[in-house]
Protein backbone atom coordinates (compact mmCIF):
# COMPACT_ATOMS: atom_id res chain seq x y z
CA UNK A 1 0.00 0.00 0.00
CA UNK A 2 1.27 3.50 -0.81
CA UNK A 3 1.84 5.98 2.01
CA UNK A 4 -1.08 8.18 0.93
CA UNK A 5 -3.43 5.18 0.73
CA UNK A 6 -2.42 4.15 4.25
CA UNK A 7 -2.89 7.69 5.49
CA UNK A 8 -6.29 7.94 3.83
CA UNK A 9 -7.49 4.57 5.20
CA UNK A 10 -6.37 5.56 8.70
CA UNK A 11 -8.02 8.94 8.53
CA UNK A 12 -11.34 7.53 7.33
CA UNK A 13 -11.14 5.02 10.17
CA UNK A 14 -10.81 7.63 12.89
CA UNK A 15 -13.08 10.33 11.51
CA UNK A 16 -15.85 8.80 9.41
CA UNK A 17 -18.63 11.03 10.70
CA UNK A 18 -16.78 14.21 9.83
CA UNK A 19 -16.02 12.89 6.36
CA UNK A 20 -19.70 11.99 5.84
CA UNK A 21 -20.80 15.47 6.97
CA UNK A 22 -18.38 17.15 4.58
CA UNK A 23 -19.49 15.00 1.64
CA UNK A 24 -23.13 15.57 2.50
CA UNK A 25 -22.63 19.38 2.61
CA UNK A 26 -20.90 19.26 -0.76
CA UNK A 27 -23.65 17.12 -2.29
CA UNK A 28 -26.39 19.37 -0.93
CA UNK A 29 -24.63 22.50 -2.21
CA UNK A 30 -23.92 21.12 -5.68
CA UNK A 31 -27.51 19.86 -6.00
CA UNK A 32 -29.07 23.15 -4.91
CA UNK A 33 -26.94 25.33 -7.18
CA UNK A 34 -26.68 23.05 -10.20
CA UNK A 35 -29.02 25.26 -12.26
CA UNK A 36 -27.03 28.48 -11.70
CA UNK A 37 -25.32 29.25 -15.01
CA UNK A 38 -24.49 32.92 -14.54
CA UNK A 39 -23.63 34.08 -11.05
CA UNK A 40 -21.59 36.70 -9.24
CA UNK A 41 -20.35 36.26 -5.67
CA UNK A 42 -20.51 39.45 -3.65
CA UNK A 43 -18.51 39.78 -0.44
CA UNK A 44 -18.36 42.53 2.17
CA UNK A 45 -18.75 43.44 5.79
CA UNK A 46 -21.40 41.77 7.94
CA UNK A 47 -21.54 45.00 9.97
CA UNK A 48 -22.50 47.68 7.45
CA UNK A 49 -25.88 49.18 8.42
CA UNK A 50 -28.70 49.74 5.93
CA UNK A 51 -28.34 53.54 6.03
CA UNK A 52 -24.64 53.47 5.11
CA UNK A 53 -23.66 54.70 1.62
CA UNK A 54 -21.74 51.46 0.99
CA UNK A 55 -24.89 49.41 1.69
CA UNK A 56 -26.74 51.54 -0.87
CA UNK A 57 -23.92 51.06 -3.39
CA UNK A 58 -23.91 47.28 -2.84
CA UNK A 59 -27.67 47.11 -3.35
CA UNK A 60 -27.40 49.14 -6.58
CA UNK A 61 -24.52 47.01 -7.84
CA UNK A 62 -26.39 43.77 -7.20
CA UNK A 63 -29.47 45.20 -8.90
CA UNK A 64 -27.40 46.09 -11.96
CA UNK A 65 -25.98 42.54 -12.08
CA UNK A 66 -29.47 41.14 -11.55
CA UNK A 67 -30.84 43.12 -14.49
CA UNK A 68 -27.98 41.73 -16.61
CA UNK A 69 -29.19 38.21 -15.80
CA UNK A 70 -26.77 37.21 -13.06
CA UNK A 71 -27.74 35.35 -9.91
CA UNK A 72 -26.25 37.03 -6.83
CA UNK A 73 -24.45 34.79 -4.34
CA UNK A 74 -23.57 36.02 -0.83
CA UNK A 75 -22.89 34.68 2.64
CA UNK A 76 -26.59 35.23 3.35
CA UNK A 77 -25.91 37.27 6.50
CA UNK A 78 -26.39 40.94 7.46
CA UNK A 79 -24.65 44.09 6.17
CA UNK A 80 -23.31 44.01 2.63
CA UNK A 81 -24.61 40.46 2.19
CA UNK A 82 -28.13 41.67 2.91
CA UNK A 83 -27.67 44.70 0.61
CA UNK A 84 -26.58 42.48 -2.27
CA UNK A 85 -29.40 39.96 -1.76
CA UNK A 86 -31.80 42.88 -1.55
CA UNK A 87 -30.54 44.36 -4.84
CA UNK A 88 -31.02 40.98 -6.53
CA UNK A 89 -34.54 40.67 -5.09
CA UNK A 90 -35.33 44.22 -6.34
CA UNK A 91 -34.84 43.01 -9.91
CA UNK A 92 -36.26 39.49 -9.63
CA UNK A 93 -32.81 37.91 -10.06
CA UNK A 94 -32.04 34.73 -8.14
CA UNK A 95 -30.82 35.78 -4.68
CA UNK A 96 -28.65 33.10 -3.07
CA UNK A 97 -27.37 33.02 0.53
CA UNK A 98 -24.73 30.51 1.62
CA UNK A 99 -24.92 30.92 5.36
CA UNK A 100 -22.43 29.68 7.93
CA UNK A 101 -23.35 28.14 11.28
CA UNK A 102 -21.75 30.37 13.92
CA UNK A 103 -21.58 29.94 17.70
CA UNK A 104 -24.01 32.83 18.18
CA UNK A 105 -27.45 33.31 16.66
CA UNK A 106 -27.16 33.66 12.93
CA UNK A 107 -29.97 33.59 10.40
CA UNK A 108 -30.37 34.20 6.69
CA UNK A 109 -31.27 37.77 5.81
CA UNK A 110 -34.81 38.51 4.59
CA UNK A 111 -33.81 38.91 0.95
CA UNK A 112 -32.49 35.41 0.24
CA UNK A 113 -34.60 33.25 -2.10
CA UNK A 114 -32.34 30.22 -2.16
CA UNK A 115 -30.65 29.71 1.20
CA UNK A 116 -28.35 27.00 2.48
CA UNK A 117 -26.62 26.56 5.84
CA UNK A 118 -23.10 25.20 6.18
CA UNK A 119 -20.99 23.97 9.03
CA UNK A 120 -17.76 24.10 7.02
CA UNK A 121 -16.32 27.37 5.75
CA UNK A 122 -14.31 25.62 3.04
CA UNK A 123 -17.36 23.88 1.52
CA UNK A 124 -19.17 27.19 1.35
CA UNK A 125 -16.12 28.89 -0.14
CA UNK A 126 -15.88 26.28 -2.87
CA UNK A 127 -19.49 27.03 -3.84
CA UNK A 128 -18.82 30.80 -3.96
CA UNK A 129 -16.30 30.02 -6.70
CA UNK A 130 -17.93 27.06 -8.46
CA UNK A 131 -21.16 28.89 -9.35
CA UNK A 132 -19.78 32.35 -10.07
CA UNK A 133 -18.22 34.11 -13.04
CA UNK A 134 -16.81 37.00 -11.02
CA UNK A 135 -16.21 38.37 -7.53
CA UNK A 136 -17.36 41.79 -6.41
CA UNK A 137 -15.97 42.92 -3.09
CA UNK A 138 -17.03 45.76 -0.80
CA UNK A 139 -15.06 46.93 2.24
CA UNK A 140 -15.07 44.50 5.12
CA UNK A 141 -13.08 42.87 7.87
CA UNK A 142 -11.32 39.53 8.28
CA UNK A 143 -14.10 37.51 6.59
CA UNK A 144 -14.11 39.70 3.50
CA UNK A 145 -10.32 39.82 3.28
CA UNK A 146 -10.14 36.04 3.63
CA UNK A 147 -12.59 35.60 0.75
CA UNK A 148 -10.75 38.17 -1.37
CA UNK A 149 -7.30 36.61 -0.86
CA UNK A 150 -8.59 33.10 -1.46
CA UNK A 151 -10.03 34.29 -4.79
CA UNK A 152 -6.74 36.03 -5.67
CA UNK A 153 -4.76 32.88 -4.87
CA UNK A 154 -7.01 30.81 -7.15
CA UNK A 155 -6.54 33.41 -9.90
CA UNK A 156 -2.78 33.70 -9.43
CA UNK A 157 -2.33 29.92 -9.56
CA UNK A 158 -4.57 29.44 -12.61
CA UNK A 159 -7.31 27.47 -10.86
CA UNK A 160 -9.78 30.04 -12.18
CA UNK A 161 -9.23 31.94 -15.41
CA UNK A 162 -10.50 35.28 -16.64
CA UNK A 163 -12.37 35.85 -13.40
CA UNK A 164 -12.63 39.53 -12.60
CA UNK A 165 -12.11 40.52 -8.98
CA UNK A 166 -13.61 43.96 -8.56
CA UNK A 167 -13.14 46.07 -5.46
CA UNK A 168 -15.86 48.66 -5.06
CA UNK A 169 -15.15 51.86 -3.15
CA UNK A 170 -11.70 52.94 -4.31
CA UNK A 171 -10.90 55.28 -1.40
CA UNK A 172 -11.39 52.47 1.11
CA UNK A 173 -9.00 50.10 -0.67
CA UNK A 174 -6.15 52.54 -1.39
CA UNK A 175 -3.93 51.63 1.58
CA UNK A 176 -4.21 47.89 0.94
CA UNK A 177 -3.47 48.35 -2.76
CA UNK A 178 -0.45 50.55 -1.97
CA UNK A 179 0.88 47.83 0.34
CA UNK A 180 0.31 45.12 -2.28
CA UNK A 181 2.17 47.13 -4.92
CA UNK A 182 4.74 48.72 -2.63
CA UNK A 183 5.66 45.88 -0.32
CA UNK A 184 4.60 42.61 -1.92
CA UNK A 185 5.77 43.45 -5.44
CA UNK A 186 8.87 45.37 -4.36
CA UNK A 187 10.05 42.49 -2.18
CA UNK A 188 9.31 39.88 -4.84
CA UNK A 189 6.57 38.20 -2.82
CA UNK A 190 4.16 38.37 -5.75
CA UNK A 191 4.74 38.90 -9.48
CA UNK A 192 4.95 42.38 -10.94
CA UNK A 193 1.71 41.79 -12.87
CA UNK A 194 -0.24 40.18 -10.03
CA UNK A 195 -1.77 43.47 -8.83
CA UNK A 196 -3.43 43.66 -12.27
CA UNK A 197 -5.70 40.79 -11.16
CA UNK A 198 -7.54 43.40 -9.10
CA UNK A 199 -9.85 46.03 -10.60
CA UNK A 200 -11.31 48.95 -8.70
CA UNK A 201 -14.36 51.07 -9.39
CA UNK A 202 -17.11 53.08 -7.72
CA UNK A 203 -19.61 52.62 -10.51
CA UNK A 204 -22.18 49.77 -10.51
CA UNK A 205 -22.53 49.99 -14.31
CA UNK A 206 -18.79 49.58 -14.74
CA UNK A 207 -18.92 46.51 -12.46
CA UNK A 208 -21.56 45.07 -14.75
CA UNK A 209 -19.69 45.73 -17.95
CA UNK A 210 -16.44 44.26 -16.55
CA UNK A 211 -18.34 41.11 -15.49
CA UNK A 212 -20.17 40.75 -18.80
CA UNK A 213 -16.94 41.13 -20.81
CA UNK A 214 -15.20 38.53 -18.63
CA UNK A 215 -18.11 36.11 -19.07
CA UNK A 216 -17.83 36.38 -22.82
CA UNK A 217 -14.10 35.60 -22.61
CA UNK A 218 -14.69 32.64 -20.29
CA UNK A 219 -17.39 31.30 -22.60
CA UNK A 220 -15.28 31.69 -25.76
CA UNK A 221 -12.19 30.09 -24.28
CA UNK A 222 -13.55 27.45 -21.93
CA UNK A 223 -17.23 27.05 -22.80
CA UNK A 224 -18.13 27.71 -19.18
CA UNK A 225 -16.99 29.86 -16.31
CA UNK A 226 -13.22 29.43 -16.52
CA UNK A 227 -12.86 27.05 -13.59
CA UNK A 228 -10.02 24.57 -14.05
CA UNK A 229 -10.78 20.85 -13.60
CA UNK A 230 -8.51 20.79 -10.56
CA UNK A 231 -10.84 23.02 -8.55
Ligand SMILES: C/C(=C\CNc1ncnc2c1ncn2[C@@H]1O[C@H](COP(=O)(O)O)[C@@H](O)[C@H]1O)CO
Nearest residue numbers: 043044045046047075077100140141142143144
Ligand atom coordinates in the same frame (compact mmCIF):
# COMPACT_ATOMS: atom_id res chain seq x y z
C1 LIG B 1 -20.60 39.59 12.78
C2 LIG B 1 -22.03 39.60 12.39
C3 LIG B 1 -22.61 38.59 11.71
C4 LIG B 1 -21.87 37.39 11.21
N1 LIG B 1 -22.63 36.69 10.23
C5 LIG B 1 -22.20 36.21 9.05
N2 LIG B 1 -23.07 35.52 8.28
C6 LIG B 1 -22.70 35.04 7.08
N3 LIG B 1 -21.47 35.23 6.55
C7 LIG B 1 -20.58 35.91 7.29
C8 LIG B 1 -20.90 36.40 8.57
N4 LIG B 1 -19.82 37.02 9.06
C9 LIG B 1 -18.86 36.93 8.12
N5 LIG B 1 -19.31 36.28 7.03
C10 LIG B 1 -18.57 36.02 5.75
O1 LIG B 1 -17.41 36.84 5.72
C11 LIG B 1 -17.67 38.05 5.00
C12 LIG B 1 -17.91 39.19 5.97
O2 LIG B 1 -16.96 39.15 7.01
P1 LIG B 1 -16.44 40.52 7.69
O3 LIG B 1 -15.44 40.04 8.70
O4 LIG B 1 -17.62 41.19 8.28
O5 LIG B 1 -15.80 41.29 6.60
C13 LIG B 1 -18.94 37.86 4.21
O6 LIG B 1 -18.70 38.04 2.80
C14 LIG B 1 -19.39 36.44 4.55
O7 LIG B 1 -19.24 35.55 3.49
C15 LIG B 1 -22.76 40.86 12.74
O8 LIG B 1 -24.05 40.68 13.09
